[in-house]
Amino acid sequence: MNRSRLMAVVQRELLEIRKNRLLLFTIFLPPLLLTFLPLALLAGMGSMGTGNMRPEDIARLQAASPELARYAPSEVIQLLALQQFLLLYLMMPLFIPMTVAAFSIIGEKESRSLEPVLATPIRTVELLLGKSIAAVVPAMLATWLAYGVFFFGAQFVMTARVYAGLLNPMWIVAIVILAPLCALLSVSLGVLISSRVNDTRVAQQIGGMIVIPLILLGMGQLAGIILLSALTFVIGSLIIALLDAAVLVLATRMFQREMILTRWK
Amino acid sequence: MIETHGLAKHFNGTTAVDDLNLNVKPGEIFALLGPNGAGKTTTVRMLACLIAPTRGEANVAGYAVGRENDAIRAQIGILTESPGLYEKLSAAQNLDFFARLYGLASAERGERVKRYLDMLGLWARRDDAVAEFSKGMKQKLAIARALLHEPKLVFLDEPTSGLDPEAAKLVRDFIAELKSEGRTIFLCTHNLDEADRLADRIGVMKQKLIQVDTPANLRRKMYARRIVVRMRAVSDAQIGAVKALAFVKSVERADARLVIALEEPEAMTPAVVRALVQASGEILAVSEEEHSLEEIYLNLIGGTK
Known part of the structure; x- marks a missing residue:
């Protein structure tokens, strides 16, 4: 893999996102709103x-x-609710970048900018990984910003003992390691879907299903079937990292330049 | 620079290109001429390693299509059917992105971007978003993008399509300039005038390659060379005098004009003129009959229906 070409894709995608103020607004606003609630x-x-x-x-x-x-x-009630809310910060990186990821290949095909790119020496893995990273970066910035606001505001609405729960290593692992890996999984799937369907709406609808496993995780926790702990999150991170790699390999194999260039209209 | 043997491409049972045998020499402008759907873009896509041939072999810039695609992509530049630029980015940002994909170093990138934007008259607009550009400016920027890494071989698919006459002329002049730099240019067009003006050789295509030659030779192959003699009046005696010349292939009379078919008008016209004058003919003008490339093209394409 050529790092320079990979970074060229990442930086160009980020530049385009930065120039689209409405898109930036839709990336950053929902997480902040979801934090105040x-x-x-x-x-x-x-x-x-x-x-x-x-x-x-x-x-x-x-x-x-x-x-x-x-x-x-009363603290027990707050602590249980806190655990549910923190799951929200794992869910955010899943749905925030989905629009960007779903649009990644179809959008380029529609604007006809994909063909000149594919005519360069770029490898498929560089193109797809570059697009994935570029979709993850704003999603994680938005998530961490929202978490920062939550972390700051929480001290005023809960007791010091409950607030200390936010410093639990379990949540640090979740927010710093697991969340970006989940985001990468989400966008890699989005990019894969984007390269296999020729309608942005279909890609977004399919991509939206990525949050289902996390909702099941939350429900499992509520029902007492799954117990969240630092170890659960470390194991989860390792599994997600392997899934990230597998999805990237799969997306690269399933990316058919010829079909995209000749059959999509 | 390009060599193909029996190259073919089928899409779901439809033949887009069939049995294509090409040989494009280094430094020439080769124009592939054909109607819409003739397989020109498919041919370029196969040669640029964007799609795989169904059958046959191709060698581009010394590398085999299908086996050395990365090497080919690094050696060629391509102007696709549509400019396909990133509209939200500026002209300079578009070029810089592609320069990075082609592996140019940072200092070299800046220099190349400036050079090509300058050459195509876009330097003053380098920081403007491409979305604000006219169609002609976008096309010029797409051409600059194809040349950034200074490829030996450039594919230009309909380079003046949709441009106003002024922008089209600028692009054509630029293509001629590229040839003077020694680059090989593979031009796809259905603009006959463009092919006639620019190309060293023309390949007329309709799924298969129908004819390949220089524009002048295509004219010769398709039509016998004829001279037109305009006279004050034409008599049977004068026609007889011309017909008596052994090298004359045919003589047709059209009002006060004689249309005479000759093998080599340059060498034979003086003898024809002498014969007519000796037969009391009053000659007003003598010229060689011109055939437009359009006639030749329609004849060739029509013949394949």
């Missing part, structure tokens, strides 16, 4: 105490997870 809910929970939850239910939860025992009942 959990903060408001956490603030509300803090003032509501345990709400509708019965003390015996909380006691049962504390018995099941000994680490919850040191928290007051």
